[in-house]
Amino acid sequence: MPPVGGVSRAVSTAAPIYPPAQGHFISLTPTLRLGESCNSRGWRWHSCWRKQKQGSPLQRNVLLLLVAFLMICGLLFYVNTADHWKALNDRSSEKQKLRADVSGLKPAHPPVLPVPQTAGAAQGSPETPPQTPRKHFRRGPPSLPYEGMTDSKQGGAEEQREGLHGATRERASGTVWGEAIQVPSAMTPHMCKLLTEMNEGNAPQSGCHLWGGLPGGFDGCDVPCSLKPSAADRTQRDSLLDSLAPITCPSAHRPWMVQFQISPAEQETGTEALVSQSPLNKRQKAVVDAFLHAWKGYRKYAWGHDELRPVSRSFVEWFGLGLTLVDALDTMWILGLTKEFEEARKWVSQKLQFQKDVDVNLFESTIRILGGLLSTYHLTGDSLFLEKAKDFGNRLLPAFRTPSKIPFSDVNIGTGSAHPPRWTSDSTVAEVTSIQLEFRELSRLTGEMHFQDVVQEVTRRVHWLFGKMDGLVPMFINTHSGHFTHLGVYTLGARADSYYEYLLKQWIQGGKKEPQLLEDYVEAIEGVKRHLLRHSEPSKLTFIGELAHGRFSAKMDHLVCFLPGTLALGAHHGLPAEHMDLAKTLMETCYQMNRQMQTGLSPEIAHFNVVAQDGHQDVEVKPADRHNLLRPETVESLFYLHRCTGDSKYQDWGWEILQSFNTYTRVPTGGYSSINNVQDPKRPEPGDKMESFFLGETLKYLYLLFSDDTNLLSLDTYVFNTEAHPLPIWTST
Numbered sequence: 062m063p064p065v066g067g068v069s070r071a072v073s074t075a076a077p078i079y080p081p082a083q084g085h086f087i088s089l090t091p092t093l094r095l096g097e098s099c100n101s102r103g104w105r106w107h108s109c110w111r112k113q114k115q116g117s118p119l120q121r122n123v124l125l126l127l128v129a130f131l132m133i134c135g136l137l138f139y140v141n142t143a144d145h146w147k148a149l150n151d152r153s154s155e156k157q158k159l160r161a162d163v164s165g166l167k168p169a170h171p172p173v174l175p176v177p178q179t180a181g182a183a184q185g186s187p188e189t190p191p192q193t194p195r196k197h198f199r200r201g202p203p204s205l206p207y208e209g210m211t212d213s214k215q216g217g218a219e220e221q222r223e224g225l226h227g228a229t230r231e232r233a234s235g236t237v238w239g240e241a242i243q244v245p246s247a248m249t250p251h252m253c254k255l256l257t258e259m260n261e262g263n264a265p266q267s268g269c270h271l272w273g274g275l276p277g278g279f280d281g282c283d284v285p286c287s288l289k290p291s292a293a294d295r296t297q298r299d300s301l302l303d304s305l306a307p308i309t310c311p312s313a314h315r316p317w318m319v320q321f322q323i324s325p326a327e328q329e330t331g332t333e334a335l336v337s338q339s340p341l342n343k344r345q346k347a348v349v350d351a352f353l354h355a356w357k358g359y360r361k362y363a364w365g366h367d368e369l370r371p372v373s374r375s376f377v378e379w380f381g382l383g384l385t386l387v388d389a390l391d392t393m394w395i396l397g398l399t400k401e402f403e404e405a406r407k408w409v410s411q412k413l414q415f416q417k418d419v420d421v422n423l424f425e426s427t428i429r430i431l432g433g434l435l436s437t438y439h440l441t442g443d444s445l446f447l448e449k450a451k452d453f454g455n456r457l458l459p460a461f462r463t464p465s466k467i468p469f470s471d472v473n474i475g476t477g478s479a480h481p482p483r484w485t486s487d488s489t490v491a492e493v494t495s496i497q498l499e500f501r502e503l504s505r506l507t508g509e510m511h512f513q514d515v516v517q518e519v520t521r522r523v524h525w526l527f528g529k530m531d532g533l534v535p536m537f538i539n540t541h542s543g544h545f546t547h548l549g550v551y552t553l554g555a556r557a558d559s560y561y562e563y564l565l566k567q568w569i570q571g572g573k574k575e576p577q578l579l580e581d582y583v584e585a586i587e588g589v590k591r592h593l594l595r596h597s598e599p600s601k602l603t604f605i606g607e608l609a610h611g612r613f614s615a616k617m618d619h620l621v622c623f624l625p626g627t628l629a630l631g632a633h634h635g636l637p638a639e640h641m642d643l644a645k646t647l648m649e650t651c652y653q654m655n656r657q658m659q660t661g662l663s664p665e666i667a668h669f670n671v672v673a674q675d676g677h678q679d680v681e682v683k684p685a686d687r688h689n690l691l692r693p694e695t696v697e698s699l700f701y702l703h704r705c706t707g708d709s710k711y712q713d714w715g716w717e718i719l720q721s722f723n724t725y726t727r728v729p730t731g732g733y734s735s736i737n738n739v740q741d742p743k744r745p746e747p748g749d750k751m752e753s754f755f756l757g758e759t760l761k762y763l764y765l766l767f768s769d770d771t772n773l774l775s776l777d778t779y780v781f782n783t784e785a786h787p788l789p790i791w792t793s794t
Contacts (some may be wrong), residue, residue, distance in 0.1 A: 180502070223632035296345070296743075313585045344719075347723075351733075357732075371728035372734055383409075383412070384753045386405050386409070387434065390405055390437040413449060419475060423492065423493075424496060428783050431453055431500075432498070445636050447506060470482050486540065487537040490537065531588030532584030533585060553619055562623055562783055564582035598671060600653070603646040628641065631706070647698075651700075654695070659739070660682075661721035662739070664682045664686050664688065691733060692759070699715045724742075725745045
């Protein structure tokens with residue numbers, strides 16, 4: 062090693078001795094003596110460096126500055142590199158935990174979703190309304206809250222995780238379950254911060270003090286709260302569980318619940334999650350049994366086709382898009398039928414193709430197929446369903462290419478051509494005004510506003526149209542002129558019913574920020590009371606009739622039985638109490654439309670006696686109207702009335718109807734059939750068709766009706782489309 066001055070050791074012995082050089086430079090040229098190695102004793106003795114006193118002060122300072130500079134650069138490089146790799150690892154870990162998102166199809170404002178549940182188990186945590194956006198997870202069906210939570214402080218974290226309220230380990234192929242624990246009232250700021258980070262900053266329900274209460278003192282037991290961390294490290298999560306397990310809230314308060322979401326990556330590697338095994342009640346089990354029986358027939362005789370003919374053990378095609386299967390997807394998920402759901406999902410993934418030369422009805426395909434796909438996406442977080450929904454939504458758009466912007470009733474999803482029905486140039490008012498929930502939600506999820514724009518334009522034009530009477534609308538609208546036709550005819554039955562339903566539900570869906578929708582709805586209800594409301598004899602049942610050019614008809618479609626539920630929903634969201642009073646009286650009428658039939662099932666159309674006559678009851682049925690199509694409207698309203706009042710009589714009425722379905726419409730080989738005569742219990746005359754809405758609506762509403770948990774698809778979190786597909790209520794972001 063050369064000396065600091067730059068002169069070799071061999072030369073320095075013969076050279077004259079000069080004062081140390083004062084040149085401002087440093088030479089590091091290496092030189093070894095002949096036969097001397099770096100490990101030799103001589104080398105170690107003289108060292109690789111000249112002694113410090115042999116260099117000038119400036120040289121020493123420059124060398125020290127150089128060393129310090131290199132150390133600082135190295136430190137900065139290390140920090141930069143570490144952060145970069147940490148970010149890459151975090152992203153990689155996140156990708157493993159989530160299903161691969163379809164490019165361009167990430168939710169624009171995804172909502173917080175309910176907690177999972179299996180068919181044989183009631184589990185979970187109290188639901189909260191959706192708050193801030195979060196990433197989707199594939200999860201089990203919605204769960205029931207834990208009841209009877211113990212305040213005992215005994216037992217460790219493992220007992221808490223494995224023994225809470227009878228929880229047991231359960232595997233469900235392709236399904237991600239969750240695990241729940243109690244959170245202490247005396248939560249420390251550190252715990253709160255950790256939970257916040259694990260939950261990606263998502264705030265819980267309004268009024269929940271998990272975040273806001275910390276500065277002034279923490280009270281974690283004021284209200285129930287549900288957290289669903291989306292990217293929690295399992296080790297970190299278990300550590301947190303260990304710290305929380307022994308502590309519970311005071312018995313005077315409901316305990317906090319934290320739902321730890323197990324990622325798909327963990328599920329695929331064999332991680333087993335916990336689900337509560339509180340059993341379903343007898344009535345819910347009966348619904349599950351009915352669904353499985355119906356599904357058995359469809360799977361065996363109509364798999365992949367639109368609808369089952371259970372008696373002839375065949376099928377019928379309408380659109381050729383597996384209508385029953387798609388319509389029933391979210392029902393299977395809610396009922397916890399994971400095996401059936403996974404098989405259906407595989408069919409959707411591999412067989413459901415929309416590039417085909419076929420006409421579909423805009424309204425029916427929107428509420429059943431588009432609504433079913435969107436709902437299933439929200440419940441599962443599986444982007445397959447959003448991908449299919451976007452594809453299908455785009456293929457429906459040509460229906461709106463009319464001079465008036467009022468859509469045609471039919472569209473070919475393969476060629477893009479659209480047209481009115483063969484028998485008229487008009488569309489029905491209900492059909493063009495009952496597709497808004499689905500198209501608006503598709504825009505919200507994809508960020509592509511043209512879906513919402515086309516339906517909002519329809520809503521705007523109908524709002525200003527001439528021909529209404531106190532908020533009531535005619536049944537038909539011309540696609541060329543954009544005006545109502547067949548003026549003077551008003552009904553809440555077929556061709557007009559869901560117009561009124563979607564006024565209220567759009568207002569709810571949009572976070573109650575569109576007052577014009579609410580004003581139109583309230584005006585229409587006043588119009589109903591003024592023009593269509595009557596009372597029957599002899600029992601004084603309140604019913605909704607029809608008006609044609611000033612002439613009243615005491616005719617009420619079974620379809621009108623949606624109205625009690627809609628009125629109750631409006632009252633739940635703050636509309637006048639008299640709306641709930643009217644809902645209750647109309648609910649009694651719809652129940653009697655079933656009860657006064659010998660089979661216990663309502664006819665398609667009922668006529669009411671308005672003049673007292675000996676030997677006549679309130680409800681009369683004409684021969685052409687005595688069929689039953691397994692429709693959901695009565696049980697739909699029973700669900701809403703029970704949710705809003707808590708009165709168990711509505712559950713009892715629903716139970717009677719389910720038993721009648723099982724007695725008169727159940728086909729032994731699989732499936733349920735419409736019947737042609739509700740007045741003849743000995744010969745109900747099967748109609749040999751199981752409509753898709755029997756699985757998509759009727760059985761779903763019965764299952765929800767029989768649940769005593771108001772947070773199972775909460776009315777404060779979801780709004781159901783007219784085919785019973787739950788879509789999230791939008792919140793401010």
